[in-house]
Amino acid sequence: MIKPILAATLATALLLPGLATAVEKYVIDTEGAHAFVQFRVKHLGYSWLYGRFNEFSGTFTYDEDDPSSSRVEVLINTASIDSNHAERDKHLRNEDFLDVKTYPEARFKSTSYKETGINKAVLTGDLTLRGITRPITIQVQKIGNGPDPWGGYRRGFEGTTTIALRDFGIDFNLGPAARDVELTLSVEGIRQ
Amino acid sequence: MLRNTESSYGLIAITLHWLMAIAVVGLFALGLWMVELSYYDPWYQRAPKVHKGAGILLLLTLVLRLVWRLGNPRPRPLPSHSRLAVRTASLTHALLYVLLFAVMLSGYLISTADGRSIDVFGLFQVPATLTGLPNQADVAGDIHLAFAITTLVLSGAHALAALKHHWIDRDRTLLRMLGRG
Numbered sequence: 515m516i517k518p519i520l521a522a523t524l525a526t527a528l529l530l531p532g533l534a535t536a537v538e539k540y541v542i543d544t545e546g547a548h549a550f551v552q553f554r555v556k557h558l559g560y561s562w563l564y565g566r567f568n569e570f571s572g573t574f575t576y577d578e579d580d581p582s583s584s585r586v587e588v589l590i591n592t593a594s595i596d597s598n599h600a601e602r603d604k605h606l607r608n609e610d611f612l613d614v615k616t617y618p619e620a621r622f623k624s625t626s627y628k629e630t631g632i633n634k635a636v637l638t639g640d641l642t643l644r645g646i647t648r649p650i651t652i653q654v655q656k657i658g659n660g661p662d663p664w665g666g667y668r669r670g671f672e673g674t675t676t677i678a679l680r681d682f683g684i685d686f687n688l689g690p691a692a693r694d695v696e697l698t699l700s701v702e703g704i705r706q
Numbered sequence: 707m708l709r710n711t712e713s714s715y716g717l718i719a720i721t722l723h724w725l726m727a728i729a730v731v732g733l734f735a736l737g738l739w740m741v742e743l744s745y746y747d748p749w750y751q752r753a754p755k756v757h758k759g760a761g762i763l764l765l766l767t768l769v770l771r772l773v774w775r776l777g778n779p780r781p782r783p784l785p786s787h788s789r790l791a792v793r794t795a796s797l798t799h800a801l802l803y804v805l806l807f808a809v810m811l812s813g814y815l816i817s818t819a820d821g822r823s824i825d826v827f828g829l830f831q832v833p834a835t836l837t838g839l840p841n842q843a844d845v846a847g848d849i850h851l852a853f854a855i856t857t858l859v860l861s862g863a864h865a866l867a868a869l870k871h872h873w874i875d876r877d878r879t880l881l882r883m884l885g886r887g
Contacts, residue, residue: 593841
């Protein structure tokens, strides 16, 4: 009688950690800078202006058995905006745009994640920018996952979305072609 | 007379004084105006260029003025002036020189924060030196505005004092700087 109980206990012991780790937790690799919060906006309608936020942090979970339970949260230091022009960045930080003294942080917190095809998914969540929280939808591409050469395990995604500046209280008139900003979130997470 | 004497200012000193007075007030007004321009204003790009170019020329003028001041006799204070008045005036003048330097230096540090140079009306370029300090453009910008306001307030006090000497004390203080003392 002892043998089956032992076997069952062993099986449970082996199985439980497996169940517990089905949800993988990842920290976005900002330390190694394998993650980017990029934006682009049309300049006068004639060209694209690119910029990024240099300082942010975030985590996400991913469950291969139940991808829809995956979650992501990213916190952005708005003062770290960088469009490769110090004077422009100074303007972007002031009250006309991000007003970073009043709103030093922007945040994205997911509310749902749905895989829609091979390596494709739709992520929805709340973006808080300039103190205004609005739901946004991000088109996600699963880039890849697997072991890294240094003993860790990594998983990466890239998502894009478009936001209207006015929705987040930014009214400075940059012209009719520059009312929307495209955001690209390109992240690689290291499994914890 | 171009040079100063023990009792009067020469033409060079007078010209430099009034030229800088106009430039300081003009640059202050231009600075406040240009940051409020809308993106599609024809002056949106031009005004800051003029502000920067004129600022660099003002800085050069300030250096020239101090060099000229060192190489010239200093007109003595009028005998009717109290010791307190003389001291206050000297302190104000020194502070104005220091503030002007600080304003122009901080302005230079805004525009050159990322290594870009300042173009002076297409005549020459002033290269960047100090770059990439933490939040350089923003911190320099705050200092630039605060010191510019201080400079204007102190210049106003300086001007009021001159008018007080002219109309109330009825002495030659203002006339001397107009070359008629």
